Amino acid sequence: MSGPRTWLARRLLLGVAQTAAVVLLVFALTEALPGDAAVALAGDQPDPERIAAIREAMDLDRPAHERLAAWAAGLAHGDFGTSLASGRPVSTYITDGFGPTLLLAALTVVLLVPVGVGLGVLTARHEGGPVDRLVSSVTLGVYAVPEFALGVLLVTVFALRLGWLPPTAVGYGTDLLAHPAALVLPVLVLLSRPVCSLARLVRAGMIDALDSPYAAHARRYGIPGFRIRYGHALPNALAPATQQLARTVDWLLCGVIVVEALYVIPGLGTVLMNAVAERDVPVVQGLAVVFGVATVVLNLGADLVSRRLAPRSEVAA
Amino acid sequence: MNPVNAVAEIDNLRVIVGDRAIVDGVNLRVLPGRITALVGASGSGKTTTGLALLGEYPAGARVSGDVRVPDGLVGYVPQQPGAVLNPARRVGALLRDIARTQVRHLPRRDRRAAVRARVLRALALAQLPEATAMLRRFPHQLSGGQQQRVVLAQALLLGAKVVVADEPTTGQDALTKRGIVDQLAAVSREGIGVVLLSHDLDVVRALADEVLVLRDGHVVESGPAERLWLAPRHPWTAELLASGAPTARIEPASEGAEVLRVGRLTARHGRTAVLRLPELSLHAGQCLAVVGRSGSGKTTLARCLAGLHRNHDGVIHLDGTPLPRSLRDRTRRQLAAVQYVFQDAGASFDEHRPVLHQVARTAVRLRGMTETDALAEARSTLLGLGLADDLVHRRPGHLSGGELQRAALARALLARPRVLICDEITSGLDTVTRRAILDTLAGRVRERGDLSLVLITHDLTTAALATHIAVLEAGALVEEAPSRQLLTAPRHPLGIRPTEVPATD
Structure with missing residues (x-):
């Protein structure tokens, strides 16, 4: 109906609106929490005078819309405010936690895409055969195991019993790349379920695509099998997998709390957990905005890729 | 006898699926530059014979007989050309891949240019204008006629000596039909043997040099097109040709x-x-x-x-009373009065229930009949339209397109529409079924x-x-x-x- 340019413009505009909505929602939700930071900070001495003093010092006595405007204006400049617990800028929390989380996410995705797609294509090619049945049973089984259970199991076997790998990343700080052995177990746990869901989606799509008249036509005209599978059938099978991949990357970037807690990795998930425990509202707000924006951006990317892979269906925008 | 070597030959082909022979003892010779037409009603074995030239058979078929294609290169233009074009790839993708298999002998740096030259030549042969722009398009951005040309260009690029065209004109309007006829004539002028599978007798008459008439998997008659048209020897051929002639006019005794x-x-x-x-x-x-x-x-x-x-x-x-604009606001009587029979009869039936029950449902819903009465009336209406009792107890998947169209007609008639x-x-x-329905x-x-x-x-x-x-x-x-x-x-x-x-x- 409309050209790709107008579609893109509309989609970007929608992304901006979604981001604004995320910012508003985060503010509204923290505003709705019972009590406020001043009460929390007053801690053991809930003396009304002290609370009022803290409120005034933190500008909490100003009307909500003024605080929202100030906060949103700060966000636009990359200023997320300051932590209540430590007085450090929120942005340093985010940048500190982002390193390890990004490292884990990147490693996971780099392994996830070839393994997931490869397994999907392999099983689709041997549909109903022993390879397909074996891989499908294993992926279904692994998918059914929750992260924390698999994490504990791997630690028990590989770290405690066999002693091949360190059980946690305690003591390595944020520079995890220098200690690759500490990354093996968390990445394995992060990979386990996404690989299974991706492989199963790609398998279903590939079975349809390989069975289609256009694949039969390419075979008829002597195109090599490898080229048919990866050049002609796979693009059709990937559209649903792209959306799933975007959701997975989003999940990874938002700090998988279970995995970070289990392996004591100082990523965003850990930062979030600590901030919640300390009622450090500005940090929670900052993280919520970062997570929200990541979701918006990733879905925008997935829509762009899907549109290219399934050019007939106009992705709604 | 014939000095010209055939580009493809079928000798006593027999294809059996289950316990039914869908092709039974067919012989066929395709000569370069000639158009051979296989005509017959749907289900007569045309497509099975045509696909046999490509070495493709229905799943689980037992095949005997001989199919020889000396060059092994056979092009295929299916009834719906859109179906063999990959929706996620641009038109140029498969064309380039076909050309790539032909330039392996060239040094690596010359291959790209050679591939491009071959693709453009094939598109020109298939009479596709604006070839470079066309290569960048996705199949859904092409018209039906353009899609057909692209599929034909693939066959020409392959260097096929035989092209099998399956019902190329079905469902096309008169102008597009004309274009397709010219196109196929041009292909045969290039020295390619064309096998035309069609029930469109106008097109067969305009194009074919040689005609084979199929019925239930048998060739009942074959010969040069002119002879067959003027003096059909087999009664079935005569019936087939007559089906192209006008039927009885649809006229009431008097207008009301x-x-x-x-x-x-x-x-x-x-x-x-x-x-x-x-x-x-x-x-x-x-x-x-x-x-x-x-x-x-x-x-x-x-x-x-x-x-x-x-x-x-x-x-x-x-x-004299205004009808509400939407179906939802119309009364049962008004709904019954205006009935609709869709082009795709198959899609208008629920695939999981027997046809008879779906047809009877109209009388229950719109005329308030009891289930038993409705079934009885449905059965007699269906019988009146030539659908036997054992057939209508089956699910829609087991009926042919013509049979489903009759069932859809019966379903609408059961509402007693005005x-x-x-x-x-x-x-x-096909023409025979069409004539029967009209x-x-x-x-x-x-x-x-x-x-x-x-x-x-x-x-x-x-x-x-x-x-x-x-x-x-x-x-x-x-x-x-x-x-x-x-x-x-x-x-x-x-x-x-x-x-x-x-x-x-």
Whole structure:
């Protein structure tokens, strides 16, 4: 109906609106929490005078819309405010936690895409055969195991019993790349379920695509099998997998709390957990905005890729 | 006997699926530069024979006999060319891949240019204009005619000595048909043997050098096209050829009162007006054919009448009372009075329930009959349309397209409609089946007397059977008159060659 340019413009505009909505929602939700930071900070001495003093010092006595405007204006400049617990800028929390989380996410995705797609294509090619049945049973089984259970199991076997790998990343700080052995177990746990869901989606799509008249036509005209599978059938099978991949990357970037807690990795998930425990509202707000924006951006990317892979269906925008 | 070497040969081919021989003892010789047509009704084994040349057989088939293709290169243009074009890849992708398999002997740095030159040459041979722009497009951005040319270009690029074209003109309007006929003639002039699988006798007559007539997997007659046409030896050939001739006109004994009146009407899709009509009326027993090319607004008109398209500003009167615009607001009596038979009969049935029960449901829902009475009436109506009892107890998947179309007709008739709208109900069918369905319709109108038909069609031969014809073009009614008058002295050029209009007396 409309050209790709107008579609893109509309989609970007929608992304901006979604981001604004995320910012508003985060503010509204923290505003709705019972009590406020001043009460929390007053801690053991809930003396009304002290609370009022803290409120005034933190500008909490100003009307909500003024605080929202100030906060949103700060966000636009990359200023997320300051932590209540430590007085450090929120942005340093985010940048500190982002390193390890990004490292884990990147490693996971780099392994996830070839393994997931490869397994999907392999099983689709041997549909109903022993390879397909074996891989499908294993992926279904692994998918059914929750992260924390698999994490504990791997630690028990590989770290405690066999002693091949360190059980946690305690003591390595944020520079995890220098200690690759500490990354093996968390990445394995992060990979386990996404690989299974991706492989199963790609398998279903590939079975349809390989069975289609256009694949039969390419075979008829002597195109090599490898080229048919990866050049002609796979693009059709990937559209649903792209959306799933975007959701997975989003999940990874938002700090998988279970995995970070289990392996004591100082990523965003850990930062979030600590901030919640300390009622450090500005940090929670900052993280919520970062997570929200990541979701918006990733879905925008997935829509762009899907549109290219399934050019007939106009992705709604 | 023949000094020319055949480019493909089939010797005593027999294909058995289950316990039925779908092809039984077929012999075929394809000569370079000649067009061999396989004609016959649907299910006669044309497509199975054609695909045998490509080395493809139905799943689980037992095959005997000999198929020889010396070069091994056979091109295929299927009935729906869109289906063999990859929706996620640009048109150029497969073309380049085909060319790539042919340039392996060249040094690596010359391959790219060689591939491009070959692809462009093939597109030029297939008469596709703006080749470079075409390569960048996705299949859904091409028209049906362009898709067909792209698929043909693939076969030409392959260097095929034989091209199998399966029903290339089915469902196309007259102008597109003309283009396809020219195209196939040009391909055979290149020295390629063309195997044409078709039930469209006009096209076969225009193109074929050699014709094989198939029935139930047997070749009942074969020979040069001219001889076959002038002096068919087998009664089935005669029947097949006769099916191209006009059928009985759809005419009541006498015309009755006005049933349906459509006031001035503008129908829109979103904000775009797609159909503008002045007043139009339909009398009891009348048959109004609505003709026009695809996209002219024929179906939109039918959908407005049936209450399926609400976005219009006209008032439609049934027996003098205005009909609500939407199906949902119409009473049962009003719903029963205007019935619709869709082009794709298969899609209009639930695939999980027996046909008989679905047909009977109309009488239960719209006429308040009991289940038993409805089933009895459905059975007798279906029998009257030539569908035997054991057939209608099956699920829709086990019936052929023609049989499903009859069942859909029975389902609509069970509502005892005043107006029956038939939307291209014969366009996917072979000539023999088409003739039988049109005869059935004519019989019903004569029997009932007060049944009015609206026949949506792009086929003038079918339209000529009606009492009145309305011609639509680009969403406007350009002419409406009794069919004798319109066919003998049209005021508007129909864009259809006069030879396609049969004699009407």
